[in-house]
Amino acid sequence: MFVKNSPRCLSLSQAAALSLYARRFSLIRVGVFSDPSLQTLHNTLKSVPLDIIQLHGNEKPETCALIEKTFAIPVIKALGIKHPHDVKHAHTYIHTASFLLFDSKPLPHHRHKGGHGRAFNWKLLRLYRRHTPAFLAGGLNPLNVSRAVKTNTSLSLDVSSGIEYPKSSEKAYTKNPLAMNQFMRAVRLSTPA
16 A cells, blocks of 8 residues: 555555565555556555556546556556446546456545445446456445345455454554455355355
8 A cells, every 4th residue: 555644555665575475475466556656656666566556546547558558567447436427437447447446435524535444336336337357345344245246246356444453443454364254254155156
C-alpha cells in the first residue's frame, strides 16, 4: 500500500522486505497507489518488485494505458460503484487496464477511495459486460462473502478491512489470521465445484 495518509501505507523498505518474502512463495505482488506520478511509480519499482499496479485514484483510462505501457506491468483500475451509471462508466476502461476492481463509492467525508469496509449493491454488476477480468471489493467479510460469490460468480475477490482486527483494537489495520481462514473457508464452500 503506497497511498499516503492511509493507515495501511508502507515505507519503501517495509514494502521491499514484504515483496521479497512474498516472492519466496510465488505470490503475486500488488502495489496500491492513488493518482501516482510516473516518477513516483519509477522510484517505487526501483526499490520494490511488483507484479501488478492497482490504481485507486482519479486516474483516467489513458493514464492506465500509459502506466501499463511505460512499466510493462498490468494495471488494476479500482472504480467506486453506487449507481448503474458507475458500472456503465467502467466500460471506458476496458482496453486501457488489464483488470477492473469494483469497490463501494466512498462517502464524501472519506479521505481515501477504498478500505472502508462498506458493501454496495452487488447486483449492479450484472450491468458489466465482462470484457476485462474484474474483482469485487468493498465490504467483503467472512459473513457475506458467500452471498457475494453467488451473486457474482465470474468475479475475483479483493478483501482487506473485512479480515482485519477491529478498528478499536490495538492491532487495528492488521490482518487477523482467524478472519482470513473464515473468509477462505466461506469462499471454498460457496464456489461451484
